[in-house]
Amino acid sequence: MTSGNPQKPKRHVTLLQIADVAQVSKATVSMVLNDRPNPFPISEATRKRVMEAAQKLGYRPNAAAKALATGRSLTILMVAFDLWDENLIARLRGVEAHLVPKGYSIRVCTVDAEHGVSFCAELIRSGQADGILLTGLASPQTLPILKTVRDEATTMGLPVVGLANAFPSEYVEATADIDDTRGSQEAVDHLIQHGRRKIALLGVADQPWAHNREQGYRNALAEAGIPVDPELIILGDRSQTWAYDVTLELTRSHEFDAIFAVTDNMAIAAMAALKAAGKRVPEDCAIIGFDNNAHIARFTDPPLTTIENPFYDAGKMAAGMLLNLIDNKPLGAELLPVSLVVRQSCGCKH
Amino acid sequence: MTSGNPQKPKRHVTLLQIADVAQVSKATVSMVLNDRPNPFPISEATRKRVMEAAQKLGYRPNAAAKALATGRSLTILMVAFDLWDENLIARLRGVEAHLVPKGYSIRVCTVDAEHGVSFCAELIRSGQADGILLTGLASPQTLPILKTVRDEATTMGLPVVGLANAFPSEYVEATADIDDTRGSQEAVDHLIQHGRRKIALLGVADQPWAHNREQGYRNALAEAGIPVDPELIILGDRSQTWAYDVTLELTRSHEFDAIFAVTDNMAIAAMAALKAAGKRVPEDCAIIGFDNNAHIARFTDPPLTTIENPFYDAGKMAAGMLLNLIDNKPLGAELLPVSLVVRQSCGCKH
């Protein structure tokens, strides 16, 4: 059943065959199919003949030949950098939403401290992409890897665009980002509206995006005239284990009535720690996350209030920016708006 | 800062340049670089000269030219079929783990009922892949789409391999699957060990993998001599909303002391419903899921006992099988073992 490998017909219908059938030259066929005047328009008659022949033969241009001739692969390379549990598929769909209508497809390469950089470099150097989309997490230790990607891209003359997670500007031409600051500010402000005053921040060190979220936290406190308590700002490594441990510790050492965690993953770990410490959520401690991983956040106990992170839209925008750079058009970047998704961990009633 | 588009050097170091430097012909360079006797070996001297020249010039073969000449793209197409919230990155990493060492890279294309099939077909027909990896969910309504992929692959002579989620055999040469039946049987058996007798199954209709998980449930009951209560077998559409609603309903209409949900996502929704109905987990109702989405399952309240779904390994295996098919080698398929991850929702103490 599984043995007999499929016969390999490799039905390459070529331009030449169409030319034969339509009684024209390869060149004419190419022009018709690519809709390129040369410099004169093609007569409607031959146009039609060619189209019909192509249709009949089920012609599909060979991508390799096209790429070789034009020097463009119609492919972008999406580098997933140190990405493990995030919503890759939403980003991918967003990117495709923009790319596919323009005929581009996506090659992916995952990279982390141990794997993939050299292969990724290989892909770039071998001409398999017209531009690069970087997504994932750049930590200080892994920055050299980013540099490699950046350098290879530069020697090939390819633009690099960041998708979410605000990459440092030395490594990208531009980045498609969401309004981390504004979103966080809204979240923390919401906690303040609920009468919370001692709000802890569960943050992440050394990450631009996390820094922005921290800034939003500070803004909200400032606007409400609440002094920042440095002891309630805790920066870690983004892991759930860390978030759990540090929250547990905090319950023993400090007074606080709310937590703003810069990711949902951290928020749910913190929530578990609060419960382990005998605190009720949201009565004793309210909590808000960030990202809205809906299939988790909706079903925590209580359901997690959080900020919607529009990965799909970010993907679309990043793709748009990349294509613009490839075509030397204006970038068209903007900070994507985010919005609070109110559930119950903040203290709101159902 | 973001305006001046990067200059485009496009440093294509070619075979010819190496040939020049090394004082040999293109052909010789090609042979050396590809390690291909012709039919006689290359002399060590020229070999070295060529290698050094290549090294010095920083030569990287042009993928398009190579593909055009050989008819092989060294690329596989990964089709993500109706996949939204699953762990794509783990599969991807697994696939890459096997593919990259062999020089293959991955092109991705997401497809669902509304989008992407025609583009996916395009990618296949334009020779942009040597084989296809199918992953995601095939529902009866979307099967025609699968058929399209399959047909295009066939006309191009490309093998199609399924990665997880057991695709129907008409659409794939083979599939890399996990032992759904065995895993589920273990899970349900574990519940039985805890003294549970009225175990509800939260399943999914029309999905081979879900059917296997149901079979495991039945096996466990059979071995324990517990009669199957058809009313406790509930098949739905895999959505969390459905799982939540149906569980809530069940608490009102039936007696049961445990739930086996065929996915973690359904399990956490069910858990929320149980709590909403005033049931304690696991005292009143134990619950076990499937997949081990660790960043969720570890932090539910109580932590979710579940079956580890080795997506990474499945990715590796699928990639291996696909490459074997491409090279006409024996398939090397096997059912991947799964294991129970015991936490507390089953009734075990910490």
Next chain:
DNA sequence: ATGAAAGCGCTAACAC
């Protein structure tokens, strides 16, 4: 042991 040359399928000057 190495080189010459044809060709993979397509594009883009340029000629007619």
Next chain:
DNA sequence: GTGTTAGCGCTTTCAT
């Protein structure tokens, strides 16, 4: 308006 032609960078048969 359409055809000719010369590549794009690489592989591969065959001749030497």
